[in-house]
Amino acid sequence: MGAPLPRDPIADAQRNWERRGWGEVAAPMAAITAIMRTQQILLGRIEEVLKPFGLTFARYELLALLSFARGGELPMSRASALLQVHPTSVTNAVDRLQGARLVQRSRHPTDGRTTLVRLTTEGRSLVQKATAALNSEVFAQSGFTDDDVEQLIRVLRGFRRRAGDFADPT
Amino acid sequence: MGAPLPRDPIADAQRNWERRGWGEVAAPMAAITAIMRTQQILLGRIEEVLKPFGLTFARYELLALLSFARGGELPMSRASALLQVHPTSVTNAVDRLQGARLVQRSRHPTDGRTTLVRLTTEGRSLVQKATAALNSEVFAQSGFTDDDVEQLIRVLRGFRRRAGDFADPT
DNA sequence: TCCGAACCGTTGGACGTCCTAGTATATTTC
């Protein structure tokens, strides 16, 4: 986007908050803003790696999810729940993946409301290659130390659980 | 979106990674995925609080930035750099904020290429109210402990610096 | 001086996300 700034804009915002007498919430504000920015950076890296495969992160996530499902197949609603996105987002992704012949829709055998999404042979092959690329080019060089990763997993897991993402207290 | 899942889908993904022999990168993968999901949750909360003000987070961020600038005024390019978003995103936000009479465009006095964005009286009043709402309804109840906040700020600050966001080594 | 390079903002398009509304099928309730 541009050259590095001389100063951290989020630290500046935190100082501005404190200067206005909002010191109580300045730190959480900074933490939340930092999460937003970090997500933006990571998403950019991921999409760059996936671009040669003709995939976006949303489509990759669906393919990866299917690749772990028995029979490479899931109901749309189940995919929506597991990916934690709106059902219409799944519809969107499936439309495009189906257009690229990476997945296929089929009717549920007993429930007429449900549509199943299944990985095609081509889709399974592509998701394997894309995963290898992400593993080596993003996850293996995440920019986080092992300690960072451990702390992030622990802190964010607690947050997500309290936010109602899942019940598992493990 | 839906009811809580019985199990943490990100922890499941991490186990799946390990089971496939990608144990080396399973933890960073989980940490990165957790950041993505956390951002999604936080953004949802923020937008819900801002909706009564007719603001989105992107527009709020621009208003807040201007409220800290001298004269409540900044060049578009400066806003783009500080908010760390693409120039077209600023154009988009300014278009809408200007339509709502919250900001105003003006010519730069000496550089004909530059457009300045300035907070209107109405804009300044609205951003104050919106900030009060965010402070009390989101940042003061962030779902993170003080320790969590401290760790997040430290870890993510290092990440952003290494990613080239800013040079300040402080 | 002047001419190419760099910079600034905008337009148009692709994409993902969510929301609302609508249709179809299942399940529950009486």
Place this chain on the structure above:
DNA sequence: GAAATATACTAGGACGTCCAACGGTTCGGA
């Protein structure tokens, strides 16, 4: 068994993000 309710998916639209391309302005070196 029929009506009411719940669930599953999709269509259309609003919004933010990015990229590529474009016209206008400024700057720097020959």
